[in-house]
């Protein structure tokens with residue numbers, strides 16, 4: 001570790017009122033609440049910033065690299081509570097944001113596959129870690145045991161509150177249990193991670209639907225606070241003629257039936273309508289029910305499908321066609337049985353307000369597509385007949401997950417559940433007990449080799465088509481082995497390491513710029529400050545007269561360490577940055 | 585300094601070149617640049633198979649030589665890949681970190697080999713014939729090799745099969761009914777093709793699928809799901825071509841299977857047009873979209889895109905309907921013809 005840059009950093013920090021110092025400061029660790037540091041972390045670590053639960057991705061990937069899978073699992077669990085489940089089915093917003101996927105950098109790191117690896121590969125005697133608070137004697141009711149409800153229950157329980165979950169259905173898990181098919185998410189894994197939450201002393205009452213078996217008012221009276229996390233369970237309708245014919249299913253009911261082990265009749269030719277997770281799961285389930293010609297039909301272009309690349313790929317692999325730019329206008333029956341769907345072509349059009357691009361039907365462009373069944377998977381809305389969406393003014397009642405936000409994904413629901421737990425805790429205790437801060441620690445440069453940057457993505461192992469069809473619940477993806485996980489982990493740049501040039505020592509020799517593999521080191525004339533206090537994009541200049549400093553753009557840096565190796569002044573420092581939760 | 589337009593064309597195939605020529609004819613002053621990630625001037629893709637068999641020399645493969653660009657005052661950048669388009673600032677980002685500004689852009693990036701999802705895990709064992717670069721990588725190996733496995737069987741695939749046969753090679757072909765993308769072969773057509781192939785020294789497999797391809801001591805072992813096993817020197821995939829559009833993602837241009845354009849070949853972004861086999865074109869007469877493959881269509885579309893970019897409103901018409909002879913089966917196509925020389 002170099003002392004000159006440390007000194008300058010500490011000196012700088014000591015002048016700053018927003019920094020909290022711990023005894024560890026002597027070890028060069030600083031906890032910061034400075035908005036500029038939060039801004040810097042967000043820019044530097046795009047994967048973590050894109051994760052709704054702010055999972056410490058580079059941290060756990062580094063642990064996988066070191067083959068410390070248990071540690072990697074706990075780093076995940078402390079942020080997202082269900083690492084094994086997410087490692088199978090997460091929608092992966094982090095991968096879309098990953099720096100490795102930027103143009104010329106190759107392909108995103110298999111962040112989600114690595115998440116799964118730490119769950120698969122951790123030792124059989126792995127211990128989970130929980131930092132429990134003293135009991136508060138407060139009681140909280142959680143309605144719904146989907147990911148949002150489970151996350152809220154977990155955090156509330158950690159904080160010392162007594163928690164009871166009310167679930168309307170027979171089994172816990174929400175869409176994890178009744179929506180997502182078993183060939184993507186094994187139920188023993190799901191139950192294990194749910195039990196790890198319930199072990200905290202949370203009481204789960206299944207077959208107890210609020211609004212049917214018990215009223216919300218009753219809960220409000222009996223509990224100090226209530227979380228409504230009932231998800232989105234009312235399917236959207238097609239609203240076209242013929243919708244009530246036989247062999248027309250809505251996606252959620254269809255998946256529920258499949259997940260309960262039933263075999264809905266689909267026939268040979270199946271038309272699925274919809275562009276999200278449910279549509280793809282319905283189509284893949286239909287293949288497993290024996291259909292031979294399955295299509296997913298979407299109104300916009302393929303670009304707008306709300307699913308990740310792996311899902312698109314697997315569906316294609318299983319022979320499912322995607323037909324874009326069409327929308328159904330009528331369903332045709334013979335007697336009460338569906339025989340065809342009339343579609344209409346669409347075109348894309350601009351709007352001035354979100355979503356900015358919409359699809360518009362083209363007049364007189366109808367055509368018929370024969371079919372044996374139709375599955376309408378247009379998404380779901382909250383069931384307002386049971387619990388009203390309007391919770392405003394209901395003291396002590398909080399909403400979380402899909403119920404609060406509309407249909408989203410599991411990781412957003414978990415983040416929402418955790419957020420509501422913090423709000424409830426503050427409501428019950430009267431003060432904030434936890435706080436997120438940026439932990440800054442001086443770090444040696446990385447031991448990553450430049451050759452790691454050119455390793456291709458390690459593909460997930462999968463079973464072949466025959467095995468997929470032999471038993472509908474056979475899990476398609478089988479996980480990485482130890483070596484594959486290690487290899488994939490090598491690919492991560494470790495964006496949590498921030499490189500910084502000390503302008504007071506730099507002699508502007510530009511040796512670093514010459515060796516830089518990207519346009520990561522810039523000659524800047526000013527650094528604008530955004531309205532929220534964070535730093536904006538560096539203003540660059542080619543004119544030496546205007547250069548005020550040579551600076552590393554951590555949004556472009558791939559952490560290769562080459563600048564550090566050549567700098568004659570030793571003025572480049574590395575700081576490890578982490579978002580952590582501490583007691584206030 | 586007077587402001588001259590800078591028309592940039594991504595792609596150095598028939599669509600790109602005909603667009604450039606048309607632009608130059610109509611606008612003497614504009615700066616015109618063609619960018620291609622390949623390192624050769626404009627060449628006849630359809631003659632690549634003849635080139636493999638050494639029936640023609642490299643010179644005969646060329647449509648243009650470097651001096652013909654110069655004569656038309658068209659700048660050509662070879663071996664440079666466009667990585668990203670920023671349509672707000674009208675900037676192209678090249679792979680080697682250079683930026684190019686354009687006033688109007690024509691995307692004519694053509695197509696690449698379609699790798700079936702089921703095959704992607706074996707992709708590094710597969711060879712393709714889609715570009716000069718592909719061909720140069722395998723030409724010598726083809727000459728030396730004896731046993732070949734072909735799967736798929738699109739138009740180029742059958743051309744290649746006949747070529748291998750004439751070179752005295754042993755060939756096995758596994759025909760996929762949907763290799764002839766975007767059309768599917770019916771059972772009837774499959775039967776006729778198999779029958780017609782019997783005149784060649786070739787093993788034909790139908791209604792089967794690849795189960796494994798692995799690499800053993802320099803040979804490839806190909807096993808089908810029904811248990812047929814072949815040890816061959818080279819494995820080729822011919823499953824049609826799909827639009828080359830990855831670089832346009834995130835640019836604000838609508839993308840579906842290809843770059844989405846209206847009947848005037850204009851994208852949803854004002855100054856950007858697309859033509860040739862990368863485009864997915866709205867056809868008002870059938871009220872639907874088509875992706876076109878084939879040389880003659882690329883030529884016409886390149887010209888139309890250039891006219892419209894300059895302010896015209898020409899509607900793209902498909903080149904006359906043709907029947908293509910696929911081993912005795914007449915396939916109606918409006919997008920493919922036997923190419924001899926540039927018209």
Ligand SMILES: Cc1cc2nc3c(=O)[nH]c(=O)nc-3n(C[C@H](O)[C@H](O)[C@H](O)COP(=O)(O)OP(=O)(O)OC[C@H]3O[C@@H](n4cnc5c(N)ncnc54)[C@H](O)[C@@H]3O)c2cc1C
Pocket residue numbers: 089090091143144145146147148149166167168169172173174175176179180181208209210211212229230231232233252255277278281383386387400401402403407408409410411413
């Ligand atoms: C088929 C399908 C596939 C999906 N695939 C993915 C995927 O791969 N990745 C991904 O990230 N997301 C996926 N999603 C979306 C994801 O499952 C949801 O966004 C997420 O589960 C929402 O969590 P939640 O806790 O808010 O609600 P839910 O999971 O819907 O849970 C709500 C719970 O509340 C219960 N409940 C409802 N009403 C009452 C009541 N009145 N009283 C008591 N209990 C009640 C329900 O029974 C349910 O258990 C998928 C969704 C579906 C339908």
Ligand SMILES: Cc1cc2nc3c(=O)[nH]c(=O)nc-3n(C[C@H](O)[C@H](O)[C@H](O)COP(=O)(O)OP(=O)(O)OC[C@H]3O[C@@H](n4cnc5c(N)ncnc54)[C@H](O)[C@@H]3O)c2cc1C
Pocket residue numbers: 594595596597598599600619620621622629630631632633664665666667692693694695713714715740828831859860861862876877878879880882919920921922923
């Ligand atoms: C082996 C073979 C045989 C064929 N035979 C026939 C035939 O007999 N008859 C017939 O009608 N058709 C035939 N075709 C099809 C015909 O060649 C194509 O339809 C035609 O070339 C399409 O023209 P295009 O200009 O749209 O694209 P292309 O000719 O594919 O040209 C695309 C250009 O874009 C460049 N490019 C792509 N991406 C980038 C990027 N990111 N940056 C920079 N440059 C980029 C490529 O290097 C290339 O120069 C054949 C094709 C092949 C492969």
Ligand code: SF4
Pocket residue numbers: 045046047048057058061097098099100109111491492493494495496
């Ligand atoms: S390279 Fe690693 S740390 Fe950087 S964005 Fe990707 S996963 Fe995150």
Ligand code: SF4
Pocket residue numbers: 499512515516517518520521552553556557558559560561562563564
């Ligand atoms: S470590 Fe230095 S040289 Fe390497 S990418 Fe980052 S700033 Fe550039």
Ligand code: SF4
Pocket residue numbers: 501505506507508509510511512513550566567568569570571572
């Ligand atoms: S190498 Fe060091 S001294 Fe030279 S410009 Fe870069 S940071 Fe400054």
